[in-house]
Amino acid sequence: MVETITAEQLRDMIDADEEFVLFDTRSPDSFEDWHVDGAENVEYSSDDDELVGEFDEDAIDAGDTVVTICATGNSASSFAEYLEREGDAHDVKTVDGGMEAWSxxxxxxxIATENDDLVVLQLQRRSKGCLGYVVGSKRAGEAALVDVTRATDEFLDAARAHGLKVTHILDTHIHADHISKGRELADRLDVPYHLGAPAATRDPDFEFDPIEPNAVVELGDVEIKAVHTPGHTTGMTSYLVDDEALLTGDTLFVESIGRTELQFADKDARDGARVQYETLHKVIMTESNDVKILPGHFSVTDDGEYIDVTPGQPMFSTVGYLWENNEILQLDEDEFVEHMFENLPSKPPNYEQVIATNAGEYEPEEGEESELELGPNRCAATAESAVADD
Incomplete structure (x- = not known):
């Protein structure tokens, strides 16, 4: 009998390095756009209960554990039943909810901190490469949530597990790759929703509690200072947590830097790149060398591979390490500007609609949010790592 497993169980099987064969039954185009690392594409129709293309039965050895996955679970479940009827595999599992659940x-x-009152939790959305944060004070029992996604319960559960009550919600900027739920959650909890005051340059169609550059949000004795870091967007704001860690949003990543042309386009594109250069060299890299860089994203390839990070492990670098090893940071200004337009990855899927949603200009229909978000983020300026090995 086919066993149904959750996307979290699939994650655990991958992390435990279990041996299994993973078949993805979506169309070849959908598969090429985005899939789990190591998956093999076998298109299958759940409507007709038949293979669309060819399938090599020899791909499965007797006794193999087989896992099937598709967009939402339907065709993968049908294919799993087909394999159980026709194949040699005795252990067949299918992922409930498919790639939508995986996302x-x-x-x-x-994240380790020097201040024993400070709590920093990194929430890693492993399929898409989104990073959000819970920042809190143990003694005050208060927390701020940063860059909240649609998985609001994940953020709330993480805070509650550490005895923290959410008193503030912040976004680093108006995102282009995923739907922010920070504003909605703030309304639900009746707490302030913050963007950096410069986010007003994006003309958001909603009210928010602006944080001026260098202003501070206090959680007991823990301080979160707003640092205006334009470049990725005009309103981009990073958050300096107790002088220990800088939450850089989409400005600086562990393996790359943030692209600029999602907002800045045409004749403004190079101006945006120069703004990014100024931010990196005259703002972020002037922090102490040991300040941790906690980014808003990590890079996942369309093939599901992770660049310079391991899911489930802390994802951060330091100012000093990146200053010495990030090759883009070592370019002079003109070289930097030209580099920003060479070999850029393709833009995030549906990014214009996602921006409109996060700016309050568009209301997705029921079920549309998942479709808008499918696929990895593409907010970095490079497809490969820009950080040299030691």
């Missing part, structure tokens, strides 16, 4: 799998990872 919402999270890891909650503590």
């Amino acid at each position: 919402m799998v999270y890891d909650v990872v503590p």
Whole structure:
């Protein structure tokens, strides 16, 4: 009998390095756009209960464990039943909810801090490469949530597990790759929703509690200072947490830097790149060398491979390490500007509609949010790592 497993169980099988064969039954185009690392594409129709293309029965050895996955679970379930009827595999599992469920799998990872009152939790959305944060004070029992996604319960559960009550919600900027639920959650909890005051340059169609550059949000004795870091967008704001860690949003990543042309386009594109250069060199890289860089994203390829990070492990770097090893940061200004327009990855899927949603200009229909978000983020300026090995 075919066993149904959750996307989280699939994650655990991958992390435990279990041996299994993973078949993805979506169309070849959908598969090429985005799939789990190591998956093999076998298109199958759940409507007709038949293979669309060819399938090599020899791909499965007797006794193999087989897992099937598709967009939402329907065709994968049918294919799993086909394999159980026709194949040699005795252990067949199918992922409930398919890639849509996989897109919402999270890891909650503590970030070590010097201040024993400070809590920093990194929420890793492993399929899409989104990073959000819970920042809190143990003594005050208060927390701020940063860059909240649609998985609001993941953020709330992480805060509650550490005895923290959410008192503030912040976004680093108006996102282009995923739907922010920060504003909606703030309304539900009746707490302030913050963007950096410069986000007003994006003309958001909603009210928010602006944080002026260098202003501070206090959680007991823990301070979160707003640092205006334009470049990725004009309103981009990073958050300096107790002088220990800088939450950089889409400005600086562990393996790359943020692209600029999603907002800045045409004749403004190079101006945006120069703004990004100024931000990186005259703002972020002037912080102490040991300040941790906690980005808003990590890079996932269309093939599901992770660049310079391991899901479930802390994802951060330091100012000093990136200053020495990030090759883009070592370019002079003119070289930097030209580099920003060479070999850029393709833009995030549906990014214009996602921006409109996060700016309050568009209301997705029921079920549309999942479709708008499918696929990995593409907010970095490079498809490969820009950080040299030691």
